[in-house]
Amino acid sequence: AARPAPGPTPPRGGGELSIARDGGNDAIALANVRVAGDVFVKLGDGADTFRSWSARVDAYFRIDGDAGNDTLRLADVLAENLTARLGSGNDSFHADRVLVSRKLTLLAMRGADTARLYGCAAAEAEVNGGADYDVLYLGANRFGRLNLYGWERIV
Numbered sequence: 001a002a003r004p005a006p007g008p009t010p011p012r013g014g015g016e017l018s019i020a021r022d023g024g025n026d027a028i029a030l031a032n033v034r035v036a037g038d039v040f041v042k043l044g045d046g047a048d049t050f051r052s053w054s055a056r057v058d059a060y061f062r063i064d065g066d067a068g069n070d071t072l073r074l075a076d077v078l079a080e081n082l083t084a085r086l087g088s089g090n091d092s093f094h095a096d097r098v099l100v101s102r103k104l105t106l107l108a109m110r111g112a113d114t115a116r117l118y119g120c121a122a123a124e125a126e127v128n129g130g131a132d133y134d135v136l137y138l139g140a141n142r143f144g145r146l147n148l149y150g151w152e153r154i155v
Helices: none
Strands: 017-020 027-035 039-042 049-064 071-085 092-107 114-118 121-128 135-139 142-149
Touching: 017 027, 027 039
Parallel strands: 017 039, 027 049, 039 049, 049 071, 071 092, 092 114, 092 121, 114 135, 121 142
Antiparallel strands: none
């Protein structure tokens, strides 16, 4: 499905936003929002999907995938710090035009994972493939410092 065209500045939420799910196959979307504090997303076990687009997080943005074959997709996201921890399972992480003013951390953990970073920027990026056969796709990114390890294939 096509994303809607960017609109006016999204409404600003205050404080912290926490989303926590237990087992099950959950689908969560966080879109067209600005959060003045931290955002914590815990998907729980199961084949979960998390999507975020046109979002701004003025502090720390953390996503935990836990066990299961999870899909995380971020597009047009701004954050001060971003950590995505995929957990165990054959996971997929896609980041398009994600801008992080400080540190971007991707921890793929266990499972045959695939990650794609395209048009992203951060002062520092740590991208860890973890265990098993993992594939990383990179394109048109700008990182002040980039640490890559644990990937069996980088394209």
